[in-house]
Amino acid sequence: MKEDIKLMKGNEAIAHAAIRYGADGYFGYPITPQSEVMETLMAEQPWTTTGMVVLQAESEVAAINMVYGGASCGKAVMTSSSSPGVSLKQEGISYLAGAELPCLIVNVMRGGPGLGTIQPSQADYFQATKGGGHGDYHLITLAPASVQEMADFVALGFDLAFKYRNPAIILADGIIGQMMEKVVLPPFRKRRTEEEIREQNPWAALGKPKDRKRNVVTSLELDPAIMEQNNIRFQATYKRISENEVRFEEINCENADYLIVAFGSMARICQKTIELAAEEGIKVGLLRPITLWPFPSEAVARQADHVKGILSAELNAGQMVEDVRLAVNGKVRVEHFGRLGGIVPTPDEVLAALKEKLM
Amino acid sequence: MHMDINEIIKPENLVYTKPRLMNDNPMHYCPGCSHGVVHKLIAEVIDEMGIEEETIGIAPVGCAVFAYNYIDIDWIEAAHGRAPAIATAVKRLNPKKMVFTYQGDGDLAAIGTAETIHACNRGENIAIIFINNGIYGMTGGQMAPTTLEGMKTSTCPYGRNVALNGYPLRIAELVERVDGTCYVTRQSVHTPAAIRKAKKAIRLAFENSMAGKGTSMVEIVSTCNSGWKMSPVKANQWMEEHMFAKYPLGDLKNV
Numbered sequence: 001m002k003e004d005i006k007l008m009k010g011n012e013a014i015a016h017a018a019i020r021y022g023a024d025g026y027f028g029y030p031i032t033p034q035s036e037v038m039e040t041l042m043a044e045q046p047w048t049t050t051g052m053v054v055l056q057a058e059s060e061v062a063a064i065n066m067v068y069g070g071a072s073c074g075k076a077v078m079t080s081s082s083s084p085g086v087s088l089k090q091e092g093i094s095y096l097a098g099a100e101l102p103c104l105i106v107n108v109m110r111g112g113p114g115l116g117t118i119q120p121s122q123a124d125y126f127q128a129t130k131g132g133g134h135g136d137y138h139l140i141t142l143a144p145a146s147v148q149e150m151a152d153f154v155a156l157g158f159d160l161a162f163k164y165r166n167p168a169i170i171l172a173d174g175i176i177g178q179m180m181e182k183v184v185l186p187p188f189r190k191r192r193t194e195e196e197i198r199e200q201n202p203w204a205a206l207g208k209p210k211d212r213k214r215n216v217v218t219s220l221e222l223d224p225a226i227m228e229q230n231n232i233r234f235q236a237t238y239k240r241i242s243e244n245e246v247r248f249e250e251i252n253c254e255n256a257d258y259l260i261v262a263f264g265s266m267a268r269i270c271q272k273t274i275e276l277a278a279e280e281g282i283k284v285g286l287l288r289p290i291t292l293w294p295f296p297s298e299a300v301a302r303q304a305d306h307v308k309g310i311l312s313a314e315l316n317a318g319q320m321v322e323d324v325r326l327a328v329n330g331k332v333r334v335e336h337f338g339r340l341g342g343i344v345p346t347p348d349e350v351l352a353a354l355k356e357k358l359m
Numbered sequence: 360m361h362m363d364i365n366e367i368i369k370p371e372n373l374v375y376t377k378p379r380l381m382n383d384n385p386m387h388y389c390p391g392c393s394h395g396v397v398h399k400l401i402a403e404v405i406d407e408m409g410i411e412e413e414t415i416g417i418a419p420v421g422c423a424v425f426a427y428n429y430i431d432i433d434w435i436e437a438a439h440g441r442a443p444a445i446a447t448a449v450k451r452l453n454p455k456k457m458v459f460t461y462q463g464d465g466d467l468a469a470i471g472t473a474e475t476i477h478a479c480n481r482g483e484n485i486a487i488i489f490i491n492n493g494i495y496g497m498t499g500g501q502m503a504p505t506t507l508e509g510m511k512t513s514t515c516p517y518g519r520n521v522a523l524n525g526y527p528l529r530i531a532e533l534v535e536r537v538d539g540t541c542y543v544t545r546q547s548v549h550t551p552a553a554i555r556k557a558k559k560a561i562r563l564a565f566e567n568s569m570a571g572k573g574t575s576m577v578e579i580v581s582t583c584n585s586g587w588k589m590s591p592v593k594a595n596q597w598m599e600e601h602m603f604a605k606y607p608l609g610d611l612k613n614v
């Protein structure tokens with residue numbers, strides 16, 4: 001079969017991939033730099049082809065609760081936004097986690113805090129990987145570094161979300177959302193029928209047949225003894241995810257003397273940095289976490305056994321570096337390099353920082 | 360002559376029974392509270408329409424948070440105020456199903472005002488059952504947007520002062536003006552006659568939803584005798600005298 005190769009923005013790739021995945025619904029609210037997701041969906045009108053519902057909500061609060069409603073019916077539903085909007089979604093995300101509902105959330109990050117800037121940033125790392133809303137929970141956090149991964153992680157995110165009954169988030173940034181690249185679009189999958197959904201998700205609230213007890217989708221439990229058991233079950237799920245779903249990429253790590261850990265657009269920049277370093281005879285490897293939660297701690301720890309120092313390069317003031325330090329556990333020096341507020345560094349700026357902080 | 364109880368309980372002697380869709384879980388509502396009566400009406404309407412297998416209820420945060428423990432259908436428990444957004448998605452993704460929200464006045468008219476107005480404005484084919492008891496029952500009787508002027512609550516202990524707290528919000532009048540609603544009515548459940556009318560209203564709202572006519576809202580002016588610190592009978596009298604003056608009963612819109 002001929003491959004479906006297109007040139008498009010990361011945000012557009014998300015929209016096309018969602019239609020092709022057989023997503024049942026998208027609910028969003030406009031915000032730069034991710035508005036192309038809903039704009040593309042509205043232009044494509046998938047309700048006339050696959051039957052996918054696309055709705056512009058009155059707010060991000062409403063949008064995430066629409067996702068909660070769709071997910072409660074066992075449907076494959078998603079939303080996308082950028083940092084200020086994702087802050088508004090946190091209440092709903094906590095409820096989704098508490099009710100053990102699968103869904104896909106996309107955050108095309110911009111600089112904050114507050115209204116901040118529309119320029120790219122990775123400053124929502126803590127929010128995405130440590131929970132974000134109230135309560136003890138985690139989101140399966142995927143960090144795409146290309147338009148291709150924007151497309152691919154839609155299916156991956158949905159599949160993982162349904163496998164573990166837990167929300168998944170694609171944590172991209174303004175660069176990945178806005179840049180245009182070649183992308184091979186995934187093949188079309190059929191949306192699941194109601195019968196398939198009932199069979200695969202017996203917990204879904206789709207109307208109660210006579211032969212089963214009523215389904216109640218809720219995060220509420222007033223009896224603390226039961227609520228503790230619920231939390232223990234959530235933690236067991238997070239443990240299974242941590243054991244089975246860590247994803248990362250290693251470039252030139254085997255004989256490296258130094259290691260850069262970077263994700264998303266920053267990893268793309270650092271790919272060039274390690275080339276520049278090699279030209280100067282400095283052996284630098286790049287470890288790119290693909291899942292930010294669960295974090296590839298063991299992979300980082302393995303590198304710490306043989307490198308002289310590690311640089312965590314991020315578009316923030318030092319967030320992932322905390323997870324790198326936890327993984328390394330004092331074995332070697334770990335430093336952070338970051339640009340803030342929407343500024344994107346050049347590859348040699350990162351190299352200069354590596355030399356200054358680690359050599 | 361001694362008569363065995365089983366001789367009295369015969370189908371031909373039956374004048375009243377618990378609705379089939381109400382289960383035997385002991386209710387947590389205070390004796391005299393309106394919530395239980397409205398639950399009963401909803402259960403009867405669903406049963407009489409024969410739509411129990413197609414119906415999905417959205418429960419609020421408020422005293423009715425546990426509505427899902429009493430009516431034997433599938434339920435989704437919403438975050439505080441978000442039920443109309445949840446119902447929107449459930450209905451759009453399942454257009455043939457009956458989707459309704461059940462919400463208190465804090466839930467619907469304070470924290471969830473935006474979701475309420477916009478679901479109504481989009482004309483979502485859902486029914487909204489709105490329990491207006493003029494107070495936050497669940498959290499211990501604080502002021503609601505619907506609390507009457509001068510009415511005492513734990514957060515307006517000297518009575519609602521409009522200079523400080525604004526005016527009682529009449530949501531039914533508001534959504535009546537919104538083009539997406541097809542049926543907006545205000546009912547109560549304080550007398551047998553009122554209960555019969557309220558049931559008819561709920562049935563019409565459900566029928567509208569199934570017929571795709573737009574959003575229906577049935578406001579039930581209700582008592583919260585615990586929050587109001589009155590006996591159930593006194594609460595009903597007080598409601599007739601005071602609540603109905605601000606929240607007059609009847610249809611506001613029926614198109």
Ligand SMILES: Cc1ncc(C[n+]2csc(CCOP(=O)(O)OP(=O)(O)O)c2C)c(N)n1
Pocket residue numbers: 420421422423439462463464465466467490492494495496497498503583
């Ligand atoms: C986000 C959030 N804020 C506040 C609360 C606390 N809370 C629970 S119920 C409630 C008010 C309920 O009042 P109403 O909707 O009128 O329902 P009633 O109990 O009177 O039926 C509040 C403020 C909450 N659960 N969630």
Ligand code: SF4
Pocket residue numbers: 387388389391392393394422492496497582583584585586
């Ligand atoms: S507190 Fe009020 S609304 Fe809640 S159950 Fe008691 S009477 Fe009903």
Ligand SMILES: [Mg+2]
Pocket residue numbers: 421463464465490491492493494495496503
């Ligand atoms: Mg109330």
